[in-house]
Amino acid sequence: MNTPLIFVGSTHGFIDDFSKQKEIIESIKPDFVLCEELEDLILDSEKKFNELLKKKRISDMTSFKEVEKLVKLCFNKKIKLIGIDFNNFRFSKSLQRKIKNQEEPTKKEEEELNKIIKLREENHLSKILEYWKKTSRPIVIIVGCWYLREKSLLREKLKDYKIVTPCTKEGKPLFSPDENKEIIYTEIISNEQDKN
Numbered sequence: 001m002n003t004p005l006i007f008v009g010s011t012h013g014f015i016d017d018f019s020k021q022k023e024i025i026e027s028i029k030p031d032f033v034l035c036e037e038l039e040d041l042i043l044d045s046e047k048k049f050n051e052l053l054k055k056k057r058i059s060d061m062t063s064f065k066e067v068e069k070l071v072k073l074c075f076n077k078k079i080k081l082i083g084i085d086f087n088n089f090r091f092s093k094s095l096q097r098k099i100k101n102q103e104e105p106t107k108k109e110e111e112e113l114n115k116i117i118k119l120r121e122e123n124h125l126s127k128i129l130e131y132w133k134k135t136s137r138p139i140v141i142i143v144g145c146w147y148l149r150e151k152s153l154l155r156e157k158l159k160d161y162k163i164v165t166p167c168t169k170e171g172k173p174l175f176s177p178d179e180n181k182e183i184i185y186t187e188i189i190s191n192e193q194d195k196n
Contacts, residue, residue, distance in 0.1 A: 006140050021073075043080065060096055092112070149173065
């Protein structure tokens, strides 16, 4: 596999995301794994990994349990694990509460969310470009499946990538919990898919 950017779509826990992440990381052996759920944490030394493993806290929005297996895998394999998002995903306290409780946002909050999502996408892109320059090896990038949709900023601005994403058996990307328990992984290669 010599594609420099390997995206792995995450469902944020609707399915067992880690087993596919582990399989890809172990086969690619990257210098860096970039991860949205790590928010703004940078684990690029044994000391930083140990601090996190001791503290066991990411933020108000991400529990340590959600990323624990990934953190331990990267620590054991001596792979730098880089957060490519904002602390608490840049959500205000009231938005955090609404998101956690799955409450309907107001019109004003909806506008705020859309602005934040755009900022987050731009931040993901800028971090990917930053770390891409720091290695000659492929980079594994773990982001929510939604950020890998057709016409997303990442797919519009980047070339030479492969996306591995969970889908329903009909081939529809998994954006939310699905009654259909049959999940398959689909690969999208930039040169093939995005020339249309």
